[in-house]
Amino acid sequence: MSETTSEATAAVDAVPSLYEWAGGTAAFEKLTEVFYREVLRDELVGPLFRGMDPGHPKYVAMWLAEVFGGPDSYSTERGGYAHMVRQHLGKAISEPQRRRWVNLLMDAADEVGLPDDPEFRAAFASYIEWGTRLAHANSQPDAAPPLEAPMPHWGWGVAPPYRP
Secondary structure, X not given: OOHHHHHHHHHHXXXXXXXXXXXXXXXXXXXXXXXXXXXXXXXXXXXXXXXXXXXXXXXXXXXXXXXXXXXXXXXXXXXXXXXXXXXXXXXXXXXXXXXXXXXXXHHHHHHHOOOOOHHXXXXXXXXXXHHHHHHHHHOOOOOOOOOOOOOOOOOOOOOOOOOO
C-alpha cells in the first residue's frame, strides 16, 4: 500500500470529535438558541435566567463546543473553567431545577436534530449529567469549589461512533 493510500485510509478511519460529529459550532449555537428560548418560558428554571446577558446562549454554545473537542473559544474569550464556575456560585440551584434543565436540553437536542445515535447521545448525556451535577453542587450557599481547574474535555467514552 502506498503512503498516500495509507494516509487516506487513516483519515477515513480517524474517530471524529463529539464536536465534529454533532455538526460543529453552528449545531451548538442552534442547540442553545432553541434551549434558552424554552428555558425562559419554563416556570421552574426560567427564574434562574431572567435578566441573563443576551449573549448567554452563544457563550454556552462556545463552552459546549470546547468541551466536546471544538475550538478553545470559551477559554480564550470568556475565561475558561474559572469563569464558568463563578457563574454558578450562590445560585442555590435545586435538584428539580437541575433535572428540568437537563430535560429541556435533551428536548432541544432532539428538536434541532443533534445526532441521535446511541453512542453520541450517551457521551452527550454523560457530560450534561456530570456538568449539571457539578453546577448544582457549586451553586449551593456553603460551596467552596476550586476556582482554578482545567477545562473539561469530553470524548466518546466506551463507545466510539458506529459506522456500518
